[in-house]
Amino acid sequence: MKKTVYWIEGDGIGKEIWLAARPVIDAALARESDDRIDWVELLAGEKAEAETGSPLPEATLETLRGASVAIKGPLGTPVGTGRRSLNVTLRQTLDLYACIRPIRHFTGLETPVKHPEKVNMTIFRENTEDVYAGIEYAAETPEAKKLIAFLREEFGVGKIREDAAVGIKPMSAFGSERLVRRALRYALDTGQPSLTLVHKGNIMKFTEGGFRQWGYDVAAREFGAQTCTEKEAVPGRLVVKDRIADAMFQEALLHPEQYHVIATPNLNGDYLSDALAAQVGGLGLAPGVNMSDSLAFFEATHGTAPTIAGQDKANPGSVILCGALMLEHMGYAAAAERIRSAMSKAIAGRAVTVDLADQVSGSRVVGCREFGDIIGAAL
Ligand code: NAI
Numbered sequence: 001m002k003k004t005v006y007w008i009e010g011d012g013i014g015k016e017i018w019l020a021a022r023p024v025i026d027a028a029l030a031r032e033s034d035d036r037i038d039w040v041e042l043l044a045g046e047k048a049e050a051e052t053g054s055p056l057p058e059a060t061l062e063t064l065r066g067a068s069v070a071i072k073g074p075l076g077t078p079v080g081t082g083r084r085s086l087n088v089t090l091r092q093t094l095d096l097y098a099c100i101r102p103i104r105h106f107t108g109l110e111t112p113v114k115h116p117e118k119v120n121m122t123i124f125r126e127n128t129e130d131v132y133a134g135i136e137y138a139a140e141t142p143e144a145k146k147l148i149a150f151l152r153e154e155f156g157v158g159k160i161r162e163d164a165a166v167g168i169k170p171m172s173a174f175g176s177e178r179l180v181r182r183a184l185r186y187a188l189d190t191g192q193p194s195l196t197l198v199h200k201g202n203i204m205k206f207t208e209g210g211f212r213q214w215g216y217d218v219a220a221r222e223f224g225a226q227t228c229t230e231k232e233a234v235p236g237r238l239v240v241k242d243r244i245a246d247a248m249f250q251e252a253l254l255h256p257e258q259y260h261v262i263a264t265p266n267l268n269g270d271y272l273s274d275a276l277a278a279q280v281g282g283l284g285l286a287p288g289v290n291m292s293d294s295l296a297f298f299e300a301t302h303g304t305a306p307t308i309a310g311q312d313k314a315n316p317g318s319v320i321l322c323g324a325l326m327l328e329h330m331g332y333a334a335a336a337e338r339i340r341s342a343m344s345k346a347i348a349g350r351a352v353t354v355d356l357a358d359q360v361s362g363s364r365v366v367g368c369r370e371f372g373d374i375i376g377a378a379l
Contacts, residue, residue: 010073125269
């Protein structure tokens with residue numbers, strides 16, 4: 001059977017990482033199944049601009065609105081021009097509300113911590129609300145002044161300086177609950193021991209505190225969760241707990257083995273996913289997926305790496321691991337695991353791309369294409 005996957009090449013290193021990655025993804029699937037991926041290219045970014053005059057053609061958006069699986073390389077955002085980030089536009093237009101990033105260690109990668117293998121977490125980050133909603137006004141603009149005057153006059157807020165820039169942090173029950181619901185479903189489906197709501201509700205009581213409460217509410221209302229102390233938890237049942245964000249950063253370093261699925265608002269999730277990826281030495285390898293209720297849109301978490309583009313130096317690992325995540329989502333868990341263990345074997349073989357060389361003792365530097373071939377051979 002042919003399964004359609006829409007793919008966007010991406011800018012900068014996009015072309016070369018795909019040339020290395022696609023054969024690995026196809027080969028992993030072919031080892032496990034007679035099914036094949038029908039790769040259908042969609043235009044976005046520089047390639048789209050050159051061919052259609054628009055960096056994000058309506059035809060691409062229209063196809064994605066009806067799609068169930070898509071995967072993309074990095075898209076550049078020009079600095080200093082008015083164009084908004086295409087990634088942000090895609091997330092908002094397609095309502096990709098959950099950003100999901102699994103974090104685990106690959107044996108052989110040197111890391112800043114002694115026991116990176118204790119980290120095995122999946123982060124669910126809310127993608128549409130919080131300070132990322134983009135409701136922000138620059139200092140001393142008429143909008144900022146008007147808003148400050150309103151807060152002073154209508155709500156008696158005395159703590160805002162006249163010349164402040166102002167941002168608004170909207171967080172809703174709807175937005176929080178659908179994210180936590182998805183994380184709970186994943187935790188139960190994959191037999192995880194715990195799900196942790198990470199928030200800053202001690203300070204921001206109604207936004208972050210709201211997230212915590214709505215998270216517990218959806219667990220109780222829709223999944224039958226019952227309140228108990230951590231000691232009273234029934235073995236084999238999913239434990240839903242919460243941690244204040246700053247404490248969670250300590251916990252991630254001190255007791256990572258006690259955390260499995262994390263559900264958290266946008267900004268906390270942004271910090272935590274990069275910190276955890278760095279903790280396991282995998283910033284350049286981290287895969288991710290942004291999901292709506294209908295579309296799973298996988299993406300390499302790095303950018304376009306313009307300074308090494310076209311030089312066969314880029315690491316295709318993030319896109320390859322995105323491919324594994326995608327295959328898992330499509331029901332090919334064994335093929336996904338095969339890719340991950342091939343990645344481990346490739347790293348253990350010490351022939352790696354230049355970005356990983358510092359983290360692998362006795363490494364030999366290979367190019368993008370060759371690294372892809374090595375992973376493919378290790379399948
Ligand atoms: P970047 O991730 O492109 O580069 C940061 C550093 O990591 C650079 O030293 C780069 O050479 C290196 N690097 C990144 N990916 C690599 C790979 N696969 N293999 C080897 N080395 C790699 O981040 P930067 O420089 O901040 O952004 C460049 C462009 O990418 C910007 O236009 C930005 O908007 C865009 N970007 C796009 C993202 C996406 O599409 N999801 C995410 C982040 C940035």
